[in-house]
Amino acid sequence: MIISPSSLAAGNFVGLQNEQYAVSAGVLAQKNIIIGTFDEATFTLLAPNVPFRVYSPEDVGGKTGFGSMLHRLAKAVFKPGSAETWVIPQLEGGSDPAIAAGVLNFSASALVKAGTIYLYIAGDLVRVTVADADSGTVIGEAVEQAINDNDDLPVIALNAAGVVAITSKSGGDWGNDISLLIGNENNPDTVLLPSGVACTITAMTGGAGVPDIQDALDALGTGDAQNEDFFTNLIHGYGDDTATLNAISTYNGAGNSFVGNYKKEVARPFRSLCGNVAKGSAGLNAALAFAELRRETDRTNGMICVPGSPNHPAEIAAQVLGDAAILHSTYPQVGQIDRPLDGVWPGLKADRWTNDFDSRDIAVKGGLATTIVRSGTVYMQNIDTFFRPVSISASSNYFRQMKNISIAQNVLANWKQNFSGLKWTGIFICEDITAIVDATAKLKARDVKTVMDDVIALIDAFVGLGWIYQGTWSKSKFTVSLRAGLTGFNIYCPLIPSGEGGIFNTTIGMDTSIAILLQGGN
Numbered sequence: 001m002i003i004s005p006s007s008l009a010a011g012n013f014v015g016l017q018n019e020q021y022a023v024s025a026g027v028l029a030q031k032n033i034i035i036g037t038f039d040e041a042t043f044t045l046l047a048p049n050v051p052f053r054v055y056s057p058e059d060v061g062g063k064t065g066f067g068s069m070l071h072r073l074a075k076a077v078f079k080p081g082s083a084e085t086w087v088i089p090q091l092e093g094g095s096d097p098a099i100a101a102g103v104l105n106f107s108a109s110a111l112v113k114a115g116t117i118y119l120y121i122a123g124d125l126v127r128v129t130v131a132d133a134d135s136g137t138v139i140g141e142a143v144e145q146a147i148n149d150n151d152d153l154p155v156i157a158l159n160a161a162g163v164v165a166i167t168s169k170s171g172g173d174w175g176n177d178i179s180l181l182i183g184n185e186n187n188p189d190t191v192l193l194p195s196g197v198a199c200t201i202t203a204m205t206g207g208a209g210v211p212d213i214q215d216a217l218d219a220l221g222t223g224d225a226q227n228e229d230f231f232t233n234l235i236h237g238y239g240d241d242t243a244t245l246n247a248i249s250t251y252n253g254a255g256n257s258f259v260g261n262y263k264k265e266v267a268r269p270f271r272s273l274c275g276n277v278a279k280g281s282a283g284l285n286a287a288l289a290f291a292e293l294r295r296e297t298d299r300t301n302g303m304i305c306v307p308g309s310p311n312h313p314a315e316i317a318a319q320v321l322g323d324a325a326i327l328h329s330t331y332p333q334v335g336q337i338d339r340p341l342d343g344v345w346p347g348l349k350a351d352r353w354t355n356d357f358d359s360r361d362i363a364v365k366g367g368l369a370t371t372i373v374r375s376g377t378v379y380m381q382n383i384d385t386f387f388r389p390v391s392i393s394a395s396s397n398y399f400r401q402m403k404n405i406s407i408a409q410n411v412l413a414n415w416k417q418n419f420s421g422l423k424w425t426g427i428f429i430c431e432d433i434t435a436i437v438d439a440t441a442k443l444k445a446r447d448v449k450t451v452m453d454d455v456i457a458l459i460d461a462f463v464g465l466g467w468i469y470q471g472t473w474s475k476s477k478f479t480v481s482l483r484a485g486l487t488g489f490n491i492y493c494p495l496i497p498s499g500e501g502g503i504f505n506t507t508i509g510m511d512t513s514i515a516i517l518l519q520g521g522n
Helices: 057-064 069-078 136-148 173-177 214-218 242-252 280-292 313-328 357-365 402-419 448-464 472-477
Strands: 031-037 052-054 084-090 101-108 115-121 124-130 155-160 163-168 180-182 197-205 233-236 271-276 301-305 371-374 377-380 479-482 489-492
Touching: 031 069, 031 313, 052 057, 057 069, 057 084, 069 084, 069 233, 069 313, 084 214, 101 136, 115 136, 115 197, 124 136, 136 155, 136 163, 163 173, 173 197, 173 313, 180 197, 214 242, 233 242, 233 313, 242 271, 242 301, 271 313, 271 402, 280 301, 280 357, 301 313, 313 402, 402 448, 448 472, 448 479, 448 489
Parallel strands: 031 084, 031 233, 233 271, 271 301
Antiparallel strands: 052 084, 101 163, 101 197, 115 124, 115 180, 155 163, 371 377, 479 489
């Protein structure tokens, strides 16, 4: 007898069959959450600290303001590809946050020749056409129009007799990191201006204020419902603000402990990054000093360094996490070494401490994420957190590598999914399920061996996916015991994550003597 979807007659149908509950593991889809400010003057009805899903940078710009902090961060996040992404808009903080401003002061001689001004704003190229004999005022008007016609830019411009005032669209500290440079067609390194044109640049400054990120974090859930939608990457526009990083670290769970998103009832951790473009050895030393203050507790945040880059540091960090979302939705076990950063300009060669291996090694050991420049392209190297407490040796520090956090996200998600599935719902505990003879009762009977079988199957699945180095040791060390009062099981399962291959240390020997060949090659 077959009860088809088109059957209409009433009836109560019950059947019984033996089923095999298979244990498997699947890759967790990465999810981004972007926290930042928006155009409050235009989007007056947008509710602050309420998450909503977005589908493209244009979608974010249309809902929060083109060129706003949220839009700029979204452009960077989506650049490597599309992953599920949400935003949380925040008010800029205070009734009147200070807004950063800078100046482009153009002057022209009587012999101005036609050409193009290559203006870089936060790394974005703006081309301005100059005609023969243009005055400073005319050039300033052209610059004003070119900037204001590009909605994606993070600034607005206002010309007055060749003096172009540049103002950040977003208030607060954010605007101070918007760079203003005159470069050439291919990069912002070398100034190339039309003959007879000069420009004096006053860098962006004066922005002050960082919103309290705690309300946005709480909007992700609190208590056992923390991060209930399981966001894997948190992107924000507040840089290395200590209060912000502290709040993120505390919410996610500080130290090597079962708190925050690492709490056993939650088990949904995320990771986050801030950017750094400080130049030269002084920039390295300052970044190391900053990281040193976070070494004992912060297993969530990291700092990605591209010294001297004109790109906004928060946008660099956003692109790195956007890239992680794409890569780790398929390969959570793979690090981001040698993955390019599209559209991120390198600093001048003299400013790039990252191009020296010893400096990169010092940086990684000091809790910094690094990059390297090859043929004008910026590539990621080690992407790490600040976490490196004295109590845990570097060789055993699981939370140091961001890719290990991705493995943790997948292991926790699959473990919880397995033991909250139908097989483990509404069970009863017995000493030996083989002693249960009633076919119906047997479906819900569980013993220690049943749990052990699933643990072994999960270990095998993790090995098969390349998340852990090997399974033999884990199988020999895990334990399962009954809880007092037969209320459940206590499981302990140690795992060794697969490594991040970034070093190939080869020695090639050469000897011009052919005597060895005459000896038979031995």
